[in-house]
Amino acid sequence: MKKRVMLYGCCALLSLLVLPAQAQFNIGKKLQNKVNQKVDQQINKTVDAAFEAPKKGATAGQATSETESEAATANTASGAEGEKMSVGTKYDFVAGDKVIFEDNLVGEENGEFPSRWDLKKGNAEVASFGGETVINLVETGTSIVPLVKRDKWVPETFTIEFDIFFDSDNPNVAYEIFLLEDTKNHNESLHGDFWYPIAIRANGVRFRDFGSESKELEAAGVKSKWRHVAIAFNKRSMKVYLDQYRLINIPNVKGTPTGFRIELDKRIEANTMVKNVMIAEGGKKLYDQVMADGKIVSYGIKFDVNKAFIKPESIGTLNSIVKLLQEQSALNFSVEGHTDSDGDDNTNMKLSQERAEAVKAYLVSQGITAERLSSKGWGEFKPLDKNTTAEAKSNNRRVEFVKL
Numbered sequence: 001m002k003k004r005v006m007l008y009g010c011c012a013l014l015s016l017l018v019l020p021a022q023a024q025f026n027i028g029k030k031l032q033n034k035v036n037q038k039v040d041q042q043i044n045k046t047v048d049a050a051f052e053a054p055k056k057g058a059t060a061g062q063a064t065s066e067t068e069s070e071a072a073t074a075n076t077a078s079g080a081e082g083e084k085m086s087v088g089t090k091y092d093f094v095a096g097d098k099v100i101f102e103d104n105l106v107g108e109e110n111g112e113f114p115s116r117w118d119l120k121k122g123n124a125e126v127a128s129f130g131g132e133t134v135i136n137l138v139e140t141g142t143s144i145v146p147l148v149k150r151d152k153w154v155p156e157t158f159t160i161e162f163d164i165f166f167d168s169d170n171p172n173v174a175y176e177i178f179l180l181e182d183t184k185n186h187n188e189s190l191h192g193d194f195w196y197p198i199a200i201r202a203n204g205v206r207f208r209d210f211g212s213e214s215k216e217l218e219a220a221g222v223k224s225k226w227r228h229v230a231i232a233f234n235k236r237s238m239k240v241y242l243d244q245y246r247l248i249n250i251p252n253v254k255g256t257p258t259g260f261r262i263e264l265d266k267r268i269e270a271n272t273m274v275k276n277v278m279i280a281e282g283g284k285k286l287y288d289q290v291m292a293d294g295k296i297v298s299y300g301i302k303f304d305v306n307k308a309f310i311k312p313e314s315i316g317t318l319n320s321i322v323k324l325l326q327e328q329s330a331l332n333f334s335v336e337g338h339t340d341s342d343g344d345d346n347t348n349m350k351l352s353q354e355r356a357e358a359v360k361a362y363l364v365s366q367g368i369t370a371e372r373l374s375s376k377g378w379g380e381f382k383p384l385d386k387n388t389t390a391e392a393k394s395n396n397r398r399v400e401f402v403k404l
Contacts, residue, residue, distance in 0.1 A: 093230045093241050093316040095300035096159040096280030097289075099394040101146050101260075103277050105133040106390075116390070117144045120182065120261065127273070134165070134273040143263040145181050146279070152258040154179065157282030160231040160260060161313070165273040169202040169222040172267040175274075176200075177231070181259030192255020197263065198240055198248075200229060205240050205247040214245045226275075228313050233257060234282060244312060278394065286324045290331065296321070296401040297384070299394070301359060308354035310362065318359070321401060322366045332372040332404040335360045340393035341380045353377025359399055374404070 103116045108126040113119060114135050122142025127134055135144070164175050176197035180186065186195045199206045202222040204213030230241040233253075240248035260279060264272055280299055289296045300317030303309055310318075325331060337352035337359075356375040364370050385392035 091241065091244050091246060091316050092319075093159070093232055093239070093246075093300075093313065094320050095161065095230075095278075095298075095317060096157070096282045097297055097299060098281045099278060099299060099391050100153070100155070100158075100281050101148060101277070101279040102390050102394040103146070104390070105135070105275065108133055114144075116147050118147050119144055120263075122264070129165075129271075129273060132275060134275045137262075137264040137272045137274065140264055140266045143261060145259065145261045146277070148259075154257045154259060154279075155281045156256075157234045158257075159233075159280050159282065160229075160278070162229055162262075162277040163226045163275045164200065164229060165224075165226050165271055166202040166222050167224045167271045169218070170268055170270065171201055173270050173272065174199050174201050174265045175229075175272070176263040176265055177229075178261040178263065179233070179257035179259065181261055190256055191258065193253055194255045194257055198231070199265075200227075200242065202227070203242075205242055207238075207240065207248055207250070210248050210250050211240070212247050214242065214247060217243065217245065224271075230313065232282075286320060287328065290324075290401075290403055294403045298399045298401065299397075301399045303355055303358075306351065308351065308358045310358055318362055319366070322363060322368060325363070325368050325372065333401040334374045334376055334404055335363070336375075336400045336402055337377045338382055338384075338396060338398050338400065339380050340396040341383070342393070345379060349377055349379035349381075351377070352379050355399065 103114065105114065105126060108114055110126055110128055110133075112126050113124060114126050117124070117135070120143035122140075123138040124142050124144050125136050125138065127136035129136075137144075160177075166173060176199050178197050179194045180191050183195055188195075193208060196208050199211075202225075203217040205211045228241075228243050232239045232241075236252050238248065238250045238253050239246055262274060266272055278299075286296055298317055298321075301314045302311040304311065321333075325333070335356045337354075337356035339348040339352050341348075353375070354377070356377050360370075360373045360375040363373060380396070383396045384398070385395045
C-alpha cells in the first residue's frame with residue numbers, strides 16, 4: 001500500500017508537540033478563526049469528514065526490534081475516542097515548497113540502524129511502535145544526522161518537521177535539535193548562536209534565552225503522546241512550534257544553520273522515538289508563485305496515510321491560501337491532488353480526488369465561495385520528479401492550486 005502524508009489542519013505553535021495522528025477534529029466547533037458563515041450542509045459534512053480521524057486505530061504499542069524490546073507499552077498518538085484538538089490562534093507555519101530530505105522509514109528492517117541517517121554517538125535503531133515504524137533513540141546522548149552528500153546543505157530559507165514521542169511530562173526527557181551537524185566544528189563567525197540546541201520537552205521549547213512553556217499543553221497533561229515539531233527559518237528569523245502552539249519567534253538570530261542533528265538527553269527510563277522527518281526549502285510568497293508559475297505547489301497540506309483526513313499541522317498552509325483568496329477577489333483556483341507512484345493507479349486517482357475535495361471543502365468553510373473553486377485528482381499521472389528517491393516521491397505527493 002502506498003504511504004502518504006495525510007493533511008493535518010491546525011494546531012502547532014513552535015513547541016514540538018506531535019499532534020495525535022488520529023485525533024478527531026471538528027471544524028464547526030473548533031476553528032476559532034471561523035466566522036458565522038452559512039455553509040451548505042453537504043460541504044459541512046465533507047469538511048467534518050476530512051478533519052475527523054477514525055475513532056479506532058492504533059491504540060497501545062511497544063517499541064520493539066530484533067535486538068531491543070525493553071521499551072514500555074504506551075498509548076500512541078491516536079488518542080482516546082472523543083478526544084478533540086483545538087486550533088492555535090498563532091499557528092502560522094507553512095512548509096517549504098521543495099522537499100530536500102524526507103524519511104518515512106518505508107522498507108526499513110526492525111533492529112537495524114535507519115539507512116538514511118548517520119550515527120554520531122549512542123545507540124539508535126528501527127523499531128515498531130503502535131503499528132508504525134519509528135527510529136528508537138535507545139540511550140541518552142544518542143545523536144543522529146541525515147545522510148546528505150554535501151556540506152552546508154541547509155538553504156537560507158527552510159522548514160523542518162518531525163514527530164517525537166513522550167510517555168510522560170517529566171522534564172528529564174528532552175530532544176535537542178542542532179542546526180549544524182557537529183558542534184566540534186562550530187565556527188563562531190559562521191554558526192553564531194547555533195552552537196546551542198533547540199531543546200524540546202513535553203510542554204515547552206527553549207533556545208538560549210528564548211522560548212516558553214505552553215500552559216495549555218501543561219494543563220492537558222502528557223501520557224504517551226507524539227508531539228509534532230515544526231521549525232521555520234528565513235535568512236535570520238526563526239520560529240519553533242510544538243503541536244498547535246508557537247513557542248519561539250525570534251526576528252534576528254545570530255549565525256547561519258548548516259545542518260540538522262537530533263540528540264537525546266534523558267535521565268530517566270522512557271520511550272524516546274522519532275518519525276516522519278521532512279526538511280523543505282522555502283520559496284516564493286504565494287501571490288508571487290501564482291503570478292510567476294500560474295499555480296501554487298504546496299507540501300504543507302498533509303493527510304493520514306491512504307486517507308483524505310486533513311492533519312492539524314496543515315492549518316497554517318490552508319489559512320494562508322484563504323487569506324490570499326480573500327485579498328485577491330479576482331483569483332480563482334482549481335484544487336488538484338497528486339500522489340506518488342506507489343500503489344494501485346485507480347486507488348491513487350480516487351484518493352487524490354477525495355483529498356482535493358477535502359481541501360476545497362475547507363476553503364469553502366472559511367468563507368471562500370464555492371464558485372471560485374473546483375477540485376481535481378490526478379493520482380500519479382502528473383509527477384514533478386521522475387526519480388524514485390524518497391525526496392522525489394515526496395515532491396510528487398502534493399496539493400496544487402492552479403489559477404483558473
